[in-house]
Amino acid sequence: MTERIENLPKALADREHPTVGLWNRLEGRPRTADFERALRVEVRDALWLLTRQWQLGEFRGSDAGTPVTAMYSVGMAVPSRFQSALGGSAENLPADRPLEDVAERQALPFAFGPERISYDLRLAIGRRWLKLMSLNPPIRHHRQDFVKLYRIALPSPASDADSPRVAHPEVWSTLQAVAGRRMDGYELYLHIKAGHEAADGIDHVAPPHRTLINELGTRLVSWFDGLIDQPAGNATWDPRRLEHQFSVAAGQPGGSEKVLTAQEYPGGELDWHAFSIDPATQVGGAAAPPAPINRTVFPAPVRYSGMPLPRWWAVEDGKTNFAAVRPDRTDMARLVVLEFALVYSNDWFHLPCDLPAGTLASLRGLAVTDVFGQRLWITPAGAGADNDWQRWSMFTLDTIGSDGVPADTGLFLAPTVPKVADGPVLEEVDLIRDENANMVWGIEQTVRLPTGPGRSGSEVAAEILAQRRRLFPPTPPTAPLAPIAYLAMTSVPGHWIPFIPVHVPGDSRKIQLQRAGVPSEIDTKPVRPRTTLLREGLDAAPQRSYFLNEEEVPQTGTKVTVAYNRTRWCNGRVAVWLSARRGTGRGEGASGLTFDLPADTKPPT
Numbered sequence: 001m002t003e004r005i006e007n008l009p010k011a012l013a014d015r016e017h018p019t020v021g022l023w024n025r026l027e028g029r030p031r032t033a034d035f036e037r038a039l040r041v042e043v044r045d046a047l048w049l050l051t052r053q054w055q056l057g058e059f060r061g062s063d064a065g066t067p068v069t070a071m072y073s074v075g076m077a078v079p080s081r082f083q084s085a086l087g088g089s090a091e092n093l094p095a096d097r098p099l100e101d102v103a104e105r106q107a108l109p110f111a112f113g114p115e116r117i118s119y120d121l122r123l124a125i126g127r128r129w130l131k132l133m134s135l136n137p138p139i140r141h142h143r144q145d146f147v148k149l150y151r152i153a154l155p156s157p158a159s160d161a162d163s164p165r166v167a168h169p170e171v172w173s174t175l176q177a178v179a180g181r182r183m184d185g186y187e188l189y190l191h192i193k194a195g196h197e198a199a200d201g202i203d204h205v206a207p208p209h210r211t212l213i214n215e216l217g218t219r220l221v222s223w224f225d226g227l228i229d230q231p232a233g234n235a236t237w238d239p240r241r242l243e244h245q246f247s248v249a250a251g252q253p254g255g256s257e258k259v260l261t262a263q264e265y266p267g268g269e270l271d272w273h274a275f276s277i278d279p280a281t282q283v284g285g286a287a288a289p290p291a292p293i294n295r296t297v298f299p300a301p302v303r304y305s306g307m308p309l310p311r312w313w314a315v316e317d318g319k320t321n322f323a324a325v326r327p328d329r330t331d332m333a334r335l336v337v338l339e340f341a342l343v344y345s346n347d348w349f350h351l352p353c354d355l356p357a358g359t360l361a362s363l364r365g366l367a368v369t370d371v372f373g374q375r376l377w378i379t380p381a382g383a384g385a386d387n388d389w390q391r392w393s394m395f396t397l398d399t400i401g402s403d404g405v406p407a408d409t410g411l412f413l414a415p416t417v418p419k420v421a422d423g424p425v426l427e428e429v430d431l432i433r434d435e436n437a438n439m440v441w442g443i444e445q446t447v448r449l450p451t452g453p454g455r456s457g458s459e460v461a462a463e464i465l466a467q468r469r470r471l472f473p474p475t476p477p478t479a480p481l482a483p484i485a486y487l488a489m490t491s492v493p494g495h496w497i498p499f500i501p502v503h504v505p506g507d508s509r510k511i512q513l514q515r516a517g518v519p520s521e522i523d524t525k526p527v528r529p530r531t532t533l534l535r536e537g538l539d540a541a542p543q544r545s546y547f548l549n550e551e552e553v554p555q556t557g558t559k560v561t562v563a564y565n566r567t568r569w570c571n572g573r574v575a576v577w578l579s580a581r582r583g584t585g586r587g588e589g590a591s592g593l594t595f596d597l598p599a600d601t602k603p604p605t
Contacts, residue, residue, distance in 0.1 A: 039313070065374065072367070074364065080287040101565075117449075122185055122187075126185030128220060145203075150183040151180060170451070198213050240548060245265070251288045257284070263276065271416060272411070276397055277398070280400065300352075304320075307345045358413065363409065425561050427448055428457075429442050432557045432588060440513050441496050441591055442533075444497065448532075460495070484600060495530075499515055561580070564578055
């Protein structure tokens with residue numbers, strides 16, 4: 001039975017009736033729609049908070065105030081001299097092309113050994129010359145005189161020396177098409193470069209026309225010299241070590257110079273890490289350094305994707321989630337990166353400092369002023385002895401022979417480009433170890449044809465072998481005298497060039513690799529390599545042996561390629577050069593070469 005309560009407030013105040021409250025949901029009713037005060041996260045008891053900070057030792061920190069301004073002085077030096085480490089005189093470092101061009105460029109192999117190659121370039125120079133003459137009507141009728149004077153001879157299919165030019169059908173058809181119809185422009189180019197006149201050898205030329213032809217010859221030489229860069233002195237490629245070696249020199253205050261040497265540059269990407277300070281090398285002739293840069297800048301906090309944000313209720317970028325990384329307890333490198341990214345990220349600041357490309361910068365001083373007005377002098381983190389293993393630095397150069405030498409804390413911003421377009425591979429050689437034969441093989445995977453492009457080395461070797469078999473047909477075997485014959489050795493493909501181990505002169509323990517040869521299937525003459533990479537010393541007068549350091553061919557092997565490269569410098573100039581590059585090989589291999597084998601004989605059919 002329910003009793004009616006007439007005066008509810010009086011009954012509740014006097015507790016006249018027992019009550020039981022039952023609520024299903026409690027909802028807060030804010031007094032205002034403004035949350036600004038709540039988001040301020042006010043501290044109600046500041047003394048308690050300070051006491052807890054003191055109790056936890058937070059006041060024992062050594063952190064300084066936030067930097068406000070920074071003043072620095074940067075000394076600059078510009079590399080202005082270049083020298084190959086293989087000898088030769090130093091030259092001025094060009095400022096209108098990247099350093100990769102100057103460091104990697106090689107001379108164009110217009111001819112080597114018994115073969116005349118690069119007919120594509122020879123025809124291109126000749127076509128340019130005939131076009132220049134066509135644009136000048138007074139001398140247009142002399143074009144055929146130059147075709148006859150600098151003619152392209154047709155190879156003979158009956159000559160063994162012309163086998164490389166007639167064995168491949170495309171090369172043979174090309175030479176048949178141009179012989180007697182086009183001129184060898186490279187011969188004219190060499191004639192003019194030697195100091196002679198372009199009109200030499202052409203009869204019945206009027207004096208005004210002769211002057212015009214000679215002027216066009218000067219234009220032809222300038223055009224080809226600017227088309228493909230070639231080294232003026234020695235190239236930097238070391239065939240014994242299969243890498244580039246060169247030095248650049250930058251002038252220092254007081255007339256001294258700082259030399260940076262690239263000792264083991266394989267080709268490809270050239271940056272600061274390829275260089276080392278070389279105090280023992282002197283290049284000479286370096287230009288004086290420019291004036292130092294003195295600036296006052298405002299430090300800015302470091303920002304990166306995924307870092308914790310300093311504001312409350314801010315949504316962080318989810319593309320990089322450091323919290324999702326699960327490192328192992330022994331993965332120290334990953335733990336250090338995570339600790340920096342999640343804990344100490346707001347302790348780092350960066351200062352703007354713009355430097356031109358091709359600058360060797362050294363920080364002379366850095367003064368930072370914080371929010372408390374204190375000015376601090378910052379010293380480089382990598383200062384100290386260069387050979388100190390506890391020294392830590394980034395983007396700095398090491399020193400050759402660093403015993404007792406102070407560390408160099410400079411930054412080398414090399415005059416290089418971020419991207420180089422690579423042409424098709426013209427030559428490719430795989431150096432592999434053959435443990436069964438106890439030697440190293442240089443496999444010519446790609447060989448340059450006489451007309452310029454590259455082709456499979458196995459196909460070129462097979463075509464030349466077939467051509468030589470047509471010239472020297474094998475003698476039919478006679479009736480065997482025994483059921484078993486003796487084989488001195490098995491045959492090896494013609495594009496496999498052997499390197500045998502020999503002792504280094506004057507040392508009974510060190511080993512080096514010497515290029516050798518295997519006899520041809522046609523005669524006893526050794527098979528010679530067809531790439532410029534492995535023909536080192538064969539085309540010299542007199543011929544020289546080619547030696548390769550044993551450590552250059554590890555178990556993984558070594559791959560060396562030759563190709564054209566093209567890029568554009570900051571001034572818009574296009575640079576084209578021919579270079580060799582070294583890479584990782586394909587591993588060990590086996591040639592199948594064996595000696596002293598019995599073979600079953602078969603009667604002739």
